[in-house]
Structure formats: structure tokens, C-alpha cells
Amino acid sequence: MLSNNFKNLEQKTPSDSPLELNKVIDKLVYNEARLIPVITQDASSKAVLMLAWMNKEALLLTISTQRMSYWSRSRDQLWIKGETSGNVQVLVSMSFDCDGDAILCQVEQSGAACHTGRADCFYLKVDVEKKQVSIHNTTKKLP
């Protein structure tokens, strides 16, 4: 979406002084439920593991602990990834996008990222020629 705060950052270069993280976090564009989408990517394989959501609390917790935490929209509560399953995600790198309305996190994933036990959540593969969707059981990573 439009954000003048991030519009002002477009012309900055790597040689400019870094920004204070807390100030940038305050300017991120959260939706009407005060959530921001987060893409979680495996830092080694570069596979996209999942898309989830954070509120400011989950974002600050992720930064302070370097373990991924989200806001569970289905349970309507803070969700420390892997707290019950053990399939934790250690934060490797984090970046915000040009509009300040999306976050990309690279992680070290323990076990499966998906609640179904699959390595990632994007296992419904589209065949655009045949107009079909098939299931791909992506293999779990070894611990």
C-alpha cells in the first residue's frame, strides 16, 4: 500500500546512515487487524516454507529471541513457532519491503515447517496447462 514513510526511503543508498529499527517498526503498514504478512524462507535451500502473519508483539519477540513467532489468526493468539511441535525456526535474516507492508525472514528450520508434517506449506501444485492441482509431498528435512 502507500506509505509516505517508506516512499521517503526509496532514494536512500547503502552509504546512508542506518535507521533505528524501532522507528522503522513503528512505521510498518499493518492491516486492519494490526497484522503484517511474513514470508518465511529456508536460509540454505531458499525454499519458501510458509506465509504467516505477525503483530508488533510477535515481531519484537522474534527479534529479541531470534526464534520465529507469529500471530495465529485461527487461534487468535501469539504463536511461538515450534513451541509444541519442536519444529522451531531460528531467524537468520530479516528484511522489510519497499512499501513497509511485508516482511521476509530467512530461517534455519528444524523438522517440518507445515502443520501437516510436510517440509513446506506450498504442496498444492498447479498444472496450468492441464488445469489441474496435484499434491506434492515435500520431504521433511532431517533434524
Place this chain on the structure above:
Amino acid sequence: MLSNNFKNLEQKTPSDSPLELNKVIDKLVYNEARLIPVITQDASSKAVLMLAWMNKEALLLTISTQRMSYWSRSRDQLWIKGETSGNVQVLVSMSFDCDGDAILCQVEQSGAACHTGRADCFYLKVDVEKKQVSIHNTTKKLP
């Protein structure tokens, strides 16, 4: 979010018959603005290029043309990626996630993915130790 339609797919395996694409698209979980988030990833480098949104029309157009189209929330209109800039994205593969509320597309990107001219949109890098954000000018890919 919760979707019984996708819940029912969790136990399916690659040996099960493929599903009809149109039926799956009808069951995707769109938000209150009838949009679904789309992660666009470079098919070669695996870099995450951007997070954008599609409505059903943009999704069907993307599938039929194999060129990425989105719904521009800032302009409130269909957005055929690269139509004015030439920085088109050719669809290589598409998949839906376990909850049916996110799409992952791998693409061949021409030129820059980001409207700022950068190769991707995630150029605001967080330093979690120093609590700072710095600009990374990711290089444009050659045409």
C-alpha cells in the same frame, strides 16, 4: 485461516487423482477485499522478489497468459506486471498453501521486480543485533 476444503486435502498423497483447478480456485480463501497474497520468487536464483495481491480475475489472467498479473491495492485496479515498465514476469510454476490462503509463484523476471528499480522489494535489511535497518541496493538483473 481455517478452511474445511483444504483441511480435507491434507491427507491426500501424490498418488491421488489431481483436482480440477477451477474448483480449487473457487475454494481459495480470499480476504474481505477479495484478495489473496502472492509470493513471487525468482525461479532461477530462488530470491523472493515481492509480495503482492491477486483477486480471482488476476489469478485467472495469470494462469491463462502465464504472465503475472496482480490487483494493485494503491491504484485499485488490475495490474499486469511490466505492462508499462517492460519488467514482465513469466510464470514458471504456481502452488497453493495448506490453508488455501496464499499463493507461491516462481517466475522468470525481466529487469527489476521492484518499482524503485531494484532487483527485489526486500531491500530494507534488519540488523537484529545492532537494532538498525540499512538499505541494500540489490543489483538489477541484466535483461
